[in-house]
Amino acid sequence: MGNRTQAQRDAMTVEIGYALVTGVFLAAGVFVLCAAPVLVLDLAGGAARGVLVVAATVAGLAFMTRVTRVLWRFGNGHRVRAAGAGRDRPGS
Template sequence: MSPRTQAERDAVTVEIGYALVSGVLVAAATFAGVLLPALLLELPARAEHMLFRVGAVLGALVFAVRVMHVLWRFPRRAEERRLPPVQPGPPGRTGPDS
Protein backbone atom coordinates (compact mmCIF):
# COMPACT_ATOMS: atom_id res chain seq x y z
CA MET A 1 0.00 0.00 0.00
CA SER A 2 1.49 3.32 -1.05
CA PRO A 3 1.64 6.32 1.29
CA ARG A 4 -1.21 8.80 1.03
CA THR A 5 -0.74 12.13 -0.67
CA GLN A 6 -1.45 15.40 1.07
CA ALA A 7 -4.67 15.78 -0.94
CA GLU A 8 -5.87 12.36 0.23
CA ARG A 9 -5.09 13.18 3.86
CA ASP A 10 -6.94 16.50 3.49
CA ALA A 11 -9.94 14.72 1.98
CA VAL A 12 -10.05 12.29 4.90
CA THR A 13 -9.84 15.17 7.38
CA VAL A 14 -12.69 17.03 5.70
CA GLU A 15 -14.82 13.87 5.57
CA ILE A 16 -14.26 13.18 9.27
CA GLY A 17 -15.19 16.78 10.10
CA TYR A 18 -18.33 16.56 7.98
CA ALA A 19 -19.30 13.27 9.64
CA LEU A 20 -18.89 14.73 13.12
CA VAL A 21 -20.73 17.99 12.42
CA SER A 22 -23.62 16.31 10.65
CA GLY A 23 -23.77 13.69 13.41
CA VAL A 24 -24.02 16.38 16.09
CA LEU A 25 -26.77 18.19 14.18
CA VAL A 26 -28.84 15.04 13.64
CA ALA A 27 -28.35 13.98 17.27
CA ALA A 28 -29.42 17.41 18.54
CA ALA A 29 -32.51 17.33 16.33
CA THR A 30 -33.39 13.85 17.61
CA PHE A 31 -32.88 14.88 21.23
CA ALA A 32 -34.98 18.01 20.76
CA GLY A 33 -37.71 16.07 18.99
CA VAL A 34 -37.99 13.57 21.83
CA LEU A 35 -37.84 16.26 24.52
CA LEU A 36 -40.33 18.59 22.80
CA PRO A 37 -43.44 17.16 24.52
CA ALA A 38 -41.86 17.81 27.91
CA LEU A 39 -41.30 21.43 26.95
CA LEU A 40 -44.77 22.03 25.50
CA LEU A 41 -46.92 19.99 27.89
CA GLU A 42 -47.23 19.93 31.65
CA LEU A 43 -45.88 16.47 32.41
CA PRO A 44 -44.96 14.88 35.73
CA ALA A 45 -41.32 15.16 36.73
CA ARG A 46 -40.79 11.43 36.26
CA ALA A 47 -42.09 11.55 32.66
CA GLU A 48 -39.88 14.56 31.87
CA HIS A 49 -36.88 12.75 33.30
CA MET A 50 -37.72 9.64 31.24
CA LEU A 51 -38.06 11.70 28.04
CA PHE A 52 -34.73 13.35 28.78
CA ARG A 53 -33.01 9.97 29.15
CA VAL A 54 -34.68 8.48 26.07
CA GLY A 55 -33.73 11.57 24.04
CA ALA A 56 -30.12 11.37 25.21
CA VAL A 57 -29.84 7.66 24.39
CA LEU A 58 -31.50 8.05 20.98
CA GLY A 59 -29.38 11.11 20.22
CA ALA A 60 -26.19 9.21 21.00
CA LEU A 61 -27.33 6.27 18.90
CA VAL A 62 -28.27 8.48 15.94
CA PHE A 63 -24.93 10.28 16.22
CA ALA A 64 -23.00 7.01 16.05
CA VAL A 65 -25.05 5.67 13.16
CA ARG A 66 -24.67 8.93 11.18
CA VAL A 67 -20.89 9.09 11.66
CA MET A 68 -20.47 5.44 10.69
CA HIS A 69 -22.71 5.86 7.65
CA VAL A 70 -20.80 8.88 6.33
CA LEU A 71 -17.36 7.37 6.92
CA TRP A 72 -18.33 3.95 5.56
CA ARG A 73 -19.36 5.46 2.22
CA PHE A 74 -16.10 7.41 1.85
CA PRO A 75 -13.78 5.72 -0.69
CA ARG A 76 -10.68 4.27 0.91
CA ARG A 77 -8.30 4.49 -2.06
CA ALA A 78 -7.58 7.09 -4.70
CA GLU A 79 -8.56 4.63 -7.43
CA GLU A 80 -12.10 4.50 -6.05
CA ARG A 81 -12.43 8.29 -6.21
CA ARG A 82 -11.43 8.73 -9.84
CA LEU A 83 -14.17 9.30 -12.40
CA PRO A 84 -14.26 7.03 -15.44
CA PRO A 85 -12.82 8.55 -18.62
CA VAL A 86 -15.27 10.35 -20.89
CA GLN A 87 -15.73 8.71 -24.28
CA PRO A 88 -15.57 11.20 -27.15
CA GLY A 89 -18.55 11.32 -29.51
CA PRO A 90 -18.44 10.62 -33.22
CA PRO A 91 -16.54 13.24 -35.26
CA GLY A 92 -18.58 16.04 -36.83
CA ARG A 93 -21.38 16.00 -34.28
CA THR A 94 -21.58 18.27 -31.25
CA GLY A 95 -24.16 16.33 -29.29
CA PRO A 96 -27.21 14.11 -29.48
CA ASP A 97 -29.64 17.05 -29.51
CA SER A 98 -28.06 18.92 -32.46
Protein backbone atom coordinates in the same frame (compact mmCIF):
# COMPACT_ATOMS: atom_id res chain seq x y z
CA MET B 1 -3.20 1.35 3.97
CA GLY B 2 0.20 2.26 2.55
CA ASN B 3 1.48 5.73 1.85
CA ARG B 4 -1.12 8.43 1.33
CA THR B 5 -0.70 11.69 -0.48
CA GLN B 6 -1.34 15.01 1.21
CA ALA B 7 -4.54 15.37 -0.85
CA GLN B 8 -5.81 12.01 0.43
CA ARG B 9 -5.04 12.96 4.03
CA ASP B 10 -6.76 16.33 3.55
CA ALA B 11 -9.82 14.65 2.01
CA MET B 12 -10.10 12.31 5.00
CA THR B 13 -9.77 15.22 7.44
CA VAL B 14 -12.54 17.12 5.67
CA GLU B 15 -14.74 14.02 5.59
CA ILE B 16 -14.27 13.41 9.32
CA GLY B 17 -15.17 17.04 10.05
CA TYR B 18 -18.23 16.79 7.80
CA ALA B 19 -19.34 13.58 9.52
CA LEU B 20 -18.96 15.08 12.99
CA VAL B 21 -20.69 18.39 12.20
CA THR B 22 -23.65 16.77 10.45
CA GLY B 23 -23.84 14.18 13.22
CA VAL B 24 -24.05 16.91 15.87
CA PHE B 25 -26.81 18.75 13.99
CA LEU B 26 -28.75 15.53 13.46
CA ALA B 27 -28.39 14.54 17.12
CA ALA B 28 -29.53 17.99 18.27
CA GLY B 29 -32.58 17.84 16.03
CA VAL B 30 -33.48 14.33 17.15
CA PHE B 31 -33.05 15.30 20.81
CA VAL B 32 -35.31 18.35 20.46
CA LEU B 33 -37.91 16.31 18.59
CA CYS B 34 -37.89 13.51 21.16
CA ALA B 35 -37.77 15.84 24.18
CA ALA B 36 -40.60 18.08 22.93
CA PRO B 37 -43.28 16.21 24.92
CA VAL B 38 -41.62 17.41 28.15
CA LEU B 39 -42.38 21.02 27.22
CA VAL B 40 -45.60 20.48 25.29
CA LEU B 41 -47.24 18.24 27.87
CA ASP B 42 -45.62 20.01 30.84
CA LEU B 43 -44.24 16.74 32.22
CA ALA B 44 -42.47 16.75 35.55
CA GLY B 45 -40.54 14.38 37.78
CA GLY B 46 -39.90 10.82 36.69
CA ALA B 47 -41.85 11.08 33.46
CA ALA B 48 -39.82 14.07 32.29
CA ARG B 49 -36.58 12.39 33.31
CA GLY B 50 -37.55 9.22 31.45
CA VAL B 51 -38.41 11.11 28.27
CA LEU B 52 -35.13 13.04 28.44
CA VAL B 53 -33.11 9.84 28.94
CA VAL B 54 -34.80 8.26 25.92
CA ALA B 55 -34.24 11.46 23.91
CA ALA B 56 -30.54 11.52 24.80
CA THR B 57 -30.15 7.83 23.96
CA VAL B 58 -31.87 8.18 20.59
CA ALA B 59 -29.83 11.31 19.82
CA GLY B 60 -26.60 9.48 20.65
CA LEU B 61 -27.57 6.59 18.40
CA ALA B 62 -28.45 9.01 15.59
CA PHE B 63 -25.06 10.69 15.95
CA MET B 64 -23.14 7.42 15.86
CA THR B 65 -25.17 6.13 12.92
CA ARG B 66 -24.58 9.33 10.92
CA VAL B 67 -20.83 9.42 11.56
CA THR B 68 -20.44 5.72 10.81
CA ARG B 69 -22.48 5.91 7.62
CA VAL B 70 -20.64 8.97 6.24
CA LEU B 71 -17.20 7.55 6.97
CA TRP B 72 -18.13 4.08 5.70
CA ARG B 73 -19.36 5.52 2.40
CA PHE B 74 -16.23 7.67 2.08
CA GLY B 75 -13.97 4.67 2.72
CA ASN B 76 -15.76 2.47 0.19
CA GLY B 77 -15.84 5.19 -2.47
CA HIS B 78 -12.18 5.97 -1.92
CA ARG B 79 -11.14 2.34 -2.45
CA VAL B 80 -13.28 2.03 -5.58
CA ARG B 81 -11.78 5.19 -7.11
CA ALA B 82 -8.24 4.13 -6.22
CA ALA B 83 -8.71 0.65 -7.65
CA GLY B 84 -10.23 1.96 -10.87
CA ALA B 85 -7.83 4.88 -11.35
CA GLY B 86 -6.45 5.09 -14.85
CA ARG B 87 -8.68 2.43 -16.36
CA ASP B 88 -11.24 4.77 -17.84
CA ARG B 89 -8.78 6.75 -19.93
CA PRO B 90 -8.50 5.90 -23.63
CA GLY B 91 -5.38 4.00 -24.45
CA SER B 92 -4.84 2.74 -20.90
